[in-house]
Amino acid sequence: MTDDLVLLRDAALEAGRIAREHRERGLKIWSKSGGSPVTDADLAVDKRLHDILLAARPDYGWLSEETADDPARLSRRRLFVVDPIDGTVAFMKGKPWWTVALAVVEDEQPVAAVVYAPALDELYEAAAGQGARRNGQPIRASDADSLEDAAMLADAKLFERDIWADPWPAMRFEKRNSIAYRMALVAAGAFDAAVALSPKHDWDVAAGALIAAEAGAITTDHRGRPFRFNQPVPAQPSLVCAAPGVHPLILSRCAPISLPE
Numbered sequence: 001m002t003d004d005l006v007l008l009r010d011a012a013l014e015a016g017r018i019a020r021e022h023r024e025r026g027l028k029i030w031s032k033s034g035g036s037p038v039t040d041a042d043l044a045v046d047k048r049l050h051d052i053l054l055a056a057r058p059d060y061g062w063l064s065e066e067t068a069d070d071p072a073r074l075s076r077r078r079l080f081v082v083d084p085i086d087g088t089v090a091f092m093k094g095k096p097w098w099t100v101a102l103a104v105v106e107d108e109q110p111v112a113a114v115v116y117a118p119a120l121d122e123l124y125e126a127a128a129g130q131g132a133r134r135n136g137q138p139i140r141a142s143d144a145d146s147l148e149d150a151a152m153l154a155d156a157k158l159f160e161r162d163i164w165a166d167p168w169p170a171m172r173f174e175k176r177n178s179i180a181y182r183m184a185l186v187a188a189g190a191f192d193a194a195v196a197l198s199p200k201h202d203w204d205v206a207a208g209a210l211i212a213a214e215a216g217a218i219t220t221d222h223r224g225r226p227f228r229f230n231q232p233v234p235a236q237p238s239l240v241c242a243a244p245g246v247h248p249l250i251l252s253r254c255a256p257i258s259l260p261e
Contacts, residue, residue, distance in 0.1 A: 042084050099180050194239065
C-alpha cells in the first residue's frame with residue numbers, strides 16, 4: 001500500500017501540472033451526453049494517468065470518469081479509481097476548488113488514496129491503517145458533537161425543504177465544487193460534515209472515503225450503509241461524510257428520506 005501511495009502521489013502531481021498548463025493555454029470545452037461539461041484538459045490528464053498508473057501496475061483494473069467503463073475491472077482484485085479533474089466547473093472558471101482524485105481499491109475498499117488540489121497547493125493522502133495527512137502533516141476530523149452551528153459542506157436549500165420531519169438547527173454552509181475536496185476538508189477538521197442526497201460515482205468518493213476514515217471521520221450513504229466499490233454500477237446512492245460526533249445526528253434525520261435506489 002505504501003508503494004501504491006507513492007505512485008498515486010507522484011501521478012497526482014504530474015496530473016496537476018498538466019491540468020494547469022492546459023488551462024494557461026486556454027481550454028476547449030464541450031458537453032458530455034448527460035450535459036455535464038468536459039475539457040480537453042480532463043481528457044489529457046486522464047490519458048496521462050492511465051499511462052503512468054497502468055504502466056506501473058499492469059495487473060490492476062481501471063475505472064475513471066473520462067474512460068469508457070470496461071466490465072473487466074470486476075474480475076480484478078485491485079483497481080485504480082480515478083477522477084482526473086474533480087470539479088471541472090471550478091477549473092473552467094478559474095476557481096481553486098478542483099482536485100485530482102486517485103484511489104487504489106482492493107476487495108471493494110480503498111487502500112491508498114490521494115486528493116490533490118493544485119491551485120491551493122494542498123495534497124491529502126492516506127493508506128489503510130497508516131493515518132491521513134495534508135502536505136505531510138497528520139490530520140484529524142473535528143470533535144464537533146452537535147449540529148447547532150456545525151460547519152457544513154452542502155446545499156443550504158436542501159435543509160430548508162419540507163421533506164424533513166424536524167427542522168434542522170442553525171448551521172453554517174459553504175460550497176466547494178470538488179466532492180473529493182469536500183471530504184478531504186472534513187477529514188482535516190476544517191468542516192464538520194459534507195452531505196449530498198444524490199448519487200455519487202465511485203471516482204467522486206473513493207479517495208475521499210479512505211482519507212476521511214483514516215482521519216477518524218465516517219462516510220456512509222444517508223441511511224448509514226458503508227460504501228462498497230467496484231460494483232457493476234460504480235456509484236453510491238448518497239453521501240454523508242462527517243466527524244464521528246455529528247455523523248449519527250445527521251443520519252437520524254436523513255435515514256427516513258426516500259431516494260431513488
